[in-house]
Amino acid sequence: MNMEELLEQLDEALDAGVKLPGGRRVVEIETLRNIVDDIRMAMPNEIKQAKGICADRADIISNAKKEADSIKRAAEERAAQLTSQEEIVKLAQAKASEIITNAQLKSKEMRKAAQDFVDDIMRRADDGLTANLAEVRKTRAALRQQAPATPVKEEKAE
Numbered sequence: 001m002n003m004e005e006l007l008e009q010l011d012e013a014l015d016a017g018v019k020l021p022g023g024r025r026v027v028e029i030e031t032l033r034n035i036v037d038d039i040r041m042a043m044p045n046e047i048k049q050a051k052g053i054c055a056d057r058a059d060i061i062s063n064a065k066k067e068a069d070s071i072k073r074a075a076e077e078r079a080a081q082l083t084s085q086e087e088i089v090k091l092a093q094a095k096a097s098e099i100i101t102n103a104q105l106k107s108k109e110m111r112k113a114a115q116d117f118v119d120d121i122m123r124r125a126d127d128g129l130t131a132n133l134a135e136v137r138k139t140r141a142a143l144r145q146q147a148p149a150t151p152v153k154e155e156k157a158e
Contacts, residue, residue, distance in 0.1 A: 001038060003046045010035045 013032055017025035 001042060003039065003042055006035060006039045006042055010039070 013027060017027035019025055
């Protein structure tokens with residue numbers, strides 16, 4: 001029998017006793033002693049079960065704590081990994097931005113150098129053509145001055 005049943009028997013034995021004036025009862029002492037002895041004998045089993053339940057509870061709590069610690073560590077590692085990846089992304093974006101800025105500056109410098117080069121070539125060509133044109137005009141003027149002013153006769157076609 002278990003503890004609950006034995007206590008129920010004890011309660012029934014007390015209720016079965018003869019009522020006396022003043023709220024007292026006369027009960028069968030042998031019945032009560034047998035029930036108490038049964039309780040004493042059942043008690044170690046109940047205590048063992050209670051200890052087993054407590055031990056199981058302690059194991060469950062211990063396992064739960066271990067699992068919680070493991071989950072927490074995994075979450076912290078994942079958070080650190082994500083933070084690290086985020087930092088890498090930020091660094092990569094900063095480096096990409098720096099590269100783009102440098103490329104844009106170099107592009108502007110190259111365009112300016114190309115424009116300056118083309119302008120210099122065009123200026124030289126302009127100066128050369130201007131000098132040549134001046135030379136042609138000068139030569140032409142000199143030719144006009146050397147040639148006698150003779151009228152050109154037109155021949156009539158017959």
